[in-house]
Amino acid sequence: MEEKGKLRREPITDTQLLMTITVCIFIGMYILAILIWGGGFKKPQMLFDMLNDNAYLVIISCGLTIVMITGSIDISVGGVTALVAMVGVMILNGNLTLFNGLIAALGMGEGARIVFALLMSLLIGLAFGLVQGYLIAHLEIQPFIITLAGMFFARGMITIISVDPQKGPQNLMDILQKRIEMAWLGSPNKKGVVIPARMEIGVVIALVIVVLVYLLLRSTKLGRSFYAVGGNRQSALMLGVNVRRSRFMAHLLCGLLSGIAGFVFMMHTGAGNATNATAAEMNAIASSIIGGTLLTGGVGNVIGTFFGVLTLSTIKSIVTTSGLRDPWWQSITTGAMLCFFILLQSVVLMRKNKRKK
Amino acid sequence: MNKNKRGGLSRYSQLLVPLIAILVLVIFNLIRDPSFFSVGLTANNNGDPVLQGNLISILNGASELVILSMGMTLVTAACGGQDISVGALAAIAGSVFVKVLKSGGSISPLLVLGGFLMCCAVAMVFGAFNGSLVAFFNIQPMIATLILFTCGRSIAYWINGGATPTVASPIINAIGSFIPGVPIPTPILIVLLMGGLFALLFRFTTLGLYIQSVGINQSAARLNGINAVGIKLLSFVILGVCCAVAGMIGVSRLGLINHETLLINIEMDAILAVAIGGNNLGGGKFKMIGSVLGAYAIQALTITLYAMKVPSTDVKAYKAVVIVLLVVMGSPVVKEAADRVTKRIRAARRSGTEKEAA
Numbered sequence: 001m002e003e004k005g006k007l008r009r010e011p012i013t014d015t016q017l018l019m020t021i022t023v024c025i026f027i028g029m030y031i032l033a034i035l036i037w038g039g040g041f042k043k044p045q046m047l048f049d050m051l052n053d054n055a056y057l058v059i060i061s062c063g064l065t066i067v068m069i070t071g072s073i074d075i076s077v078g079g080v081t082a083l084v085a086m087v088g089v090m091i092l093n094g095n096l097t098l099f100n101g102l103i104a105a106l107g108m109g110e111g112a113r114i115v116f117a118l119l120m121s122l123l124i125g126l127a128f129g130l131v132q133g134y135l136i137a138h139l140e141i142q143p144f145i146i147t148l149a150g151m152f153f154a155r156g157m158i159t160i161i162s163v164d165p166q167k168g169p170q171n172l173m174d175i176l177q178k179r180i181e182m183a184w185l186g187s188p189n190k191k192g193v194v195i196p197a198r199m200e201i202g203v204v205i206a207l208v209i210v211v212l213v214y215l216l217l218r219s220t221k222l223g224r225s226f227y228a229v230g231g232n233r234q235s236a237l238m239l240g241v242n243v244r245r246s247r248f249m250a251h252l253l254c255g256l257l258s259g260i261a262g263f264v265f266m267m268h269t270g271a272g273n274a275t276n277a278t279a280a281e282m283n284a285i286a287s288s289i290i291g292g293t294l295l296t297g298g299v300g301n302v303i304g305t306f307f308g309v310l311t312l313s314t315i316k317s318i319v320t321t322s323g324l325r326d327p328w329w330q331s332i333t334t335g336a337m338l339c340f341f342i343l344l345q346s347v348v349l350m351r352k353n354k355r356k357k
Numbered sequence: 358m359n360k361n362k363r364g365g366l367s368r369y370s371q372l373l374v375p376l377i378a379i380l381v382l383v384i385f386n387l388i389r390d391p392s393f394f395s396v397g398l399t400a401n402n403n404g405d406p407v408l409q410g411n412l413i414s415i416l417n418g419a420s421e422l423v424i425l426s427m428g429m430t431l432v433t434a435a436c437g438g439q440d441i442s443v444g445a446l447a448a449i450a451g452s453v454f455v456k457v458l459k460s461g462g463s464i465s466p467l468l469v470l471g472g473f474l475m476c477c478a479v480a481m482v483f484g485a486f487n488g489s490l491v492a493f494f495n496i497q498p499m500i501a502t503l504i505l506f507t508c509g510r511s512i513a514y515w516i517n518g519g520a521t522p523t524v525a526s527p528i529i530n531a532i533g534s535f536i537p538g539v540p541i542p543t544p545i546l547i548v549l550l551m552g553g554l555f556a557l558l559f560r561f562t563t564l565g566l567y568i569q570s571v572g573i574n575q576s577a578a579r580l581n582g583i584n585a586v587g588i589k590l591l592s593f594v595i596l597g598v599c600c601a602v603a604g605m606i607g608v609s610r611l612g613l614i615n616h617e618t619l620l621i622n623i624e625m626d627a628i629l630a631v632a633i634g635g636n637n638l639g640g641g642k643f644k645m646i647g648s649v650l651g652a653y654a655i656q657a658l659t660i661t662l663y664a665m666k667v668p669s670t671d672v673k674a675y676k677a678v679v680i681v682l683l684v685v686m687g688s689p690v691v692k693e694a695a696d697r698v699t700k701r702i703r704a705a706r707r708s709g710t711e712k713e714a715a
Contacts, residue, residue: 073499135681139688142639144439145632146684148625149677156674163670274670286503295497326519328511335508339490342501346494 017352018292018345019304025341026311033314037321043187044197050313055202056081056265056277058309061284061291062213063257065305068288069217070250071230071297072136072143076150077258078280080128083154084262086272087124088117089166092173113172118263125259126252128154133251137244143251151281158274166272173270180204202264209257213302226250230297286334287312290341294349311337371635374687375650378633378679382657386411386664393664398540408540411660419656420544421447421603421620424551426630426648428592428599433631435568435592436491437640438498443600444623445509446483448616450476450604452516455524455614464526477601483509484597485590492589506624513616523613533609544606551602555645568592572640626655633683 033041040046051058060077067074090096092113103112132150136143168176181196188194217223225246228236237243265277285295291308293300315337319330386393396410425443432440457472458464483505490501527537536543559565570578571588579585607619632638633654634647658679662672685691 135685135688139685139690141684141688142632144638145629146681148629149680149684151625151677152673152680153677156671156677159668159670160674163668282503282506285500286507289500289503295500326515328515328519331511332508332515335504335511338507339504342490342496342504343494346496350495 014299014349015292015301017348018299019301021344021348022291022304022307022311026307026314029311029314033318040321045187046317048197048199050310050317051203052200052268054309054313055200055206055268056261057280057283057287058206058306059209059257059261059264060280061287061305061309062209062302063254064284065288065293065300065302066213066217066226067250067254068293068295069226069230069297069300070247071233072247072250073295074132074143074147074251074254075281076128076132076147076154077254077284078277079151079154080125080255080258081262081265081280082276083158084121084124084259085266085269085276086158086161086166087120088263088266089168089270089272090162091117091120092168093166095162095166110172114176121259121263122256125256125262128258129252129255132255133248136251137248162272168266168270176267177270200268202267205260205264209260210302210306217302222246222249227298283312286338290338292345371644372647372650374635374683375633375647375654378654378683379650379657382654382661386661401535403537405535405537406540407535411664413542415653415657415660416545417542418660419653420548421606422623422626422630422656423548423649423652424599424603425623425627426652427551427555427645428596429627429631430636430643430645430648431568431592432498432596433636433638434572434640434643435589436498437572439628439638440487440502440593440596441499441624442487442502442505442509443596443627444620445505445513446480446597446600447604447607447620447623448510448513449483449516450480450601451608451614451619452513452616453479454605454608455522456516458524459522464524464528466528469528473605476605477598480597480601481594484593484600488590488593491593492586510616517614521613521615525612529609529612533606533612547602547606552649569642573642629680630655635687
């Protein structure tokens, strides 16, 4: 009986162990930052700023965590996000004539543009997920290559649609960039006026998605099959898991999430640009790894990923606050921290596996 | 008899995809514009006759990619993963090269040699760093090299103190474009040299065999007395040397080091070249010639798109479509289907001949 319980809990403990380490390090780092640099880090707004800036990254990373749990990878996410943001902004400012005609024909007002932008975001994300998922799961092509092509395609499409950077119209952006103000978390500025803490709608979307993905991975049949496929594809197949369907669904979800991330990105920046969300895929992979997801598959958790994003942005804030303003320090320290986390994980897992033997 | 013949052919079947890709591109260009392939001798700025034409610019432009994909093939085969830091590492190597050239007063051949050795040494150290993460700590290569991918270009920036120094010298010019009196671009010659070195390495040492056996089954290789950790480390160090050579060519071409743009995104192309060359990205058996052909196919595609007046920013989208078509063609499912069809044709033919004989 004991044996059985042990076996069943095994794959979850790896995940929980790595996640706990990340959460502890994040909290420790934040407290350290408050102690050393005080000031900015004490204000709740600092945390909210991090969330506002990285809401899209949280969503991308959730998608990537799902894909990585199945032992696959998707590096098209950054490109898809940028493409969606570009298309969304162009629908809003009326530079895509197709949608102008559509909206005029349906006799809808300006506000309908937002609905169309959202629909197109979901559609583009789903289309990428669908094609990539089919090619990877059913034609068994290496995911790296397909999603690399996806990234090239998305980035190329951005400049085909518009070479010039695009800006969203003010009236619509005002609606999208409405912030949730929390007076009770406010902090006084230099003049002593209390500024309420501000949070963008995108953060709420991101948090809802984190919770939904967490529930999906934890307690649905599909979610559990992701772990099974990532842990050992052969055994999953023998246990009757539909491996193809699981891998397909993982990529579909990841595509959909990067579409939503693109919309959130557009809400935050209000601009479409070919260099939007540059290297977002690598940041998302790094966040997932810091959060305890293994690229080999079978191990991972979105809560950890969420803290991974926060950890990464805390590192960046610490570097800027501590006065190392030279542009190279940010990425060098990020690299060093990444190195630390990767080594830590590998040592922890190695020791654990040795003990098991 | 028949079986042997098939075995001999199927050994090279992985080269089919890159060869078909190149063939399709050649035919496409011939139909589109037959003058695409014209190669002419023209005098360059120094008055030396040099070869010019699209074909030469394909061969010349692909040099760095070919060199990197050679090293990438070894890492892929031994470790079952890819190094995504090659572009960053080439930028570091290029920065070191320029730093050494700038340290002396005038640029002498000895100084260039010193710079080359120095940048090789630095790249080998970084390669060994990547390799040790992969070999000793059993970290996935892509994750391990993500570290250098993140901070490599910043390190390159830091080496030269945030500047983009230029180096102008006839020697640098000779490395980057043409040696006076030789009509072939020097990078092509360097590629030939590197290819020759690798060919000798595989001919006279057991390295290739060892790398394959480590990639196919690490534990089995170790039980057979192969130092698996050492082989993995060595493959990364060799890739480091490739990065140094590519970085040096890149710097010499422009006569300056720009850490942001030097060989940008080349890691993706290099991995792509390995995959198009029919090598399994999961490690194991490899054919370096496949990666080389793959690299030339990618460059030929890019140059063809440029020749069709596609803006350089849009090239990526068209490239993506071609890549997807290529990998779909080479995918296991499609291959199986093709095998089934050929088998059926062969069976039909056999039954036909049997009937005739009867």
